[in-house]
Amino acid sequence: MSWVRFEAAVENGKLKVKAPSEEYLNKVKVSANKVGDSFFLSETDVQLLALALEFKATGYTTQIVTDDYSIQNVATQLGIEFAPLATFGIRRLLEWVRYCPACRREYTADYDSTKCTVCGTALKRKPRKISKKL
Numbered sequence: 001m002s003w004v005r006f007e008a009a010v011e012n013g014k015l016k017v018k019a020p021s022e023e024y025l026n027k028v029k030v031s032a033n034k035v036g037d038s039f040f041l042s043e044t045d046v047q048l049l050a051l052a053l054e055f056k057a058t059g060y061t062t063q064i065v066t067d068d069y070s071i072q073n074v075a076t077q078l079g080i081e082f083a084p085l086a087t088f089g090i091r092r093l094l095e096w097v098r099y100c101p102a103c104r105r106e107y108t109a110d111y112d113s114t115k116c117t118v119c120g121t122a123l124k125r126k127p128r129k130i131s132k133k134l
């Protein structure tokens with residue numbers, strides 16, 4: 001379902017998918033090495049930073065939304081703005097549970113149907129309750 005929505009968003013122009021060029025990937029890698037964060041950055045992190053840098057170079061205002069300290073650190077080094085998730089009212093990453101509103105059966109977030117296998121009702125979703133035990 002999320003993939004269908006993703007594709008729809010790309011088709012109607014609400015979402016753009018872009019890969020950074022080699023030039024900016026290298027700039028980020030050099031910068032990450034300098035501050036010692038290269039070990040902590042995933043390939044996706046590096047691509048994200050490279051894309052932000054590339055957009056910035058072409059005159060766009062960019063902002064990376066992240067709570068990852070290594071990304072923030074390298075972003076600072078490169079002069080890229082960032083904001084923590086809390087800025088947008090997001091306190092933590094939610095884990096979703098899908099459930100049937102009729103028979104209460106629960107499904108995992110990646111269950112690949114929109115309907116309950118038992119009664120055929122359209123599934124809904126809710127955030128998984130986080131245990132308060134330490």
Ligand SMILES: [Zn+2]
Pocket residue numbers: 100101102103104105116117118119120121
């Ligand atoms: Zn059901």
